[in-house]
Amino acid sequence: MESEREKTGIPKKTIYRLSLYHRCLSKLCENGLETVSSSALAKAAGVGASQLRRDISHVGQFGTRGLGYQVEELRIAIREALGREHLQPVILVGAGNLGCALLRYGGFQKEGFEVVGAFDAVPEAVLQKEIGVPLYGPEKLDSFIAQKGVKLAILCVPAENAQEVANDLVLSGIQGILNFSPTVLQVPDKVTVNNVDLALELENVSFFIGKDDEESNA
Numbered sequence: 001m002e003s004e005r006e007k008t009g010i011p012k013k014t015i016y017r018l019s020l021y022h023r024c025l026s027k028l029c030e031n032g033l034e035t036v037s038s039s040a041l042a043k044a045a046g047v048g049a050s051q052l053r054r055d056i057s058h059v060g061q062f063g064t065r066g067l068g069y070q071v072e073e074l075r076i077a078i079r080e081a082l083g084r085e086h087l088q089p090v091i092l093v094g095a096g097n098l099g100c101a102l103l104r105y106g107g108f109q110k111e112g113f114e115v116v117g118a119f120d121a122v123p124e125a126v127l128q129k130e131i132g133v134p135l136y137g138p139e140k141l142d143s144f145i146a147q148k149g150v151k152l153a154i155l156c157v158p159a160e161n162a163q164e165v166a167n168d169l170v171l172s173g174i175q176g177i178l179n180f181s182p183t184v185l186q187v188p189d190k191v192t193v194n195n196v197d198l199a200l201e202l203e204n205v206s207f208f209i210g211k212d213d214e215e216s217n218a
Helices: 004-008 012-030 038-045 049-056 071-081 097-103 138-148 159-171 198-207 211-217
Strands: 088-093 113-119 152-155 176-179 192-195
Touching (some): 012 049, 012 071, 088 138, 097 113, 113 138, 138 159
Parallel strands (some): 088 152, 152 176
């Protein structure tokens, strides 16, 4: 199996953290800051300063002792390393309540992504929701992906339909899936899947609620 490091030269976890650094640097640019120290940037991203320096070394040699990093220079370098110098087209499949909420989210373009189309098994039922992107039935999926050169998809269909839809996406040329369906997808090694299980994440957070009180009362 070809590993993430072999495909990109950068480990998968490092890619995730670079995305965090890019977001932090973009906010610093918006606030007019020209330089930032490694410790300040690491704190904003929630990592250690030594970890940040190791991650950035995958992009190049940056920073001056005593001065820190040039914000715009580093932001551009990370953006290019992540392949975001141009907006990457994305499709969304499953325009239910969650799907429509994601389609209304305005932050994708700030991070270098553009949702260019949405697909639903019953598109007529979605039209009234004013989602702001072209909406199609599943029969248009393959031709749309080929025409637009789409490689990324957001999957928001029910669990019982997710694997079938994922199979169609892979056959159509999709190489990365952000999966909001509460099921584990089986895909070829060349396809990357990131799962977002909202209920599971909430369960994990809830585990820690009240722990301090329980320990103090023990």
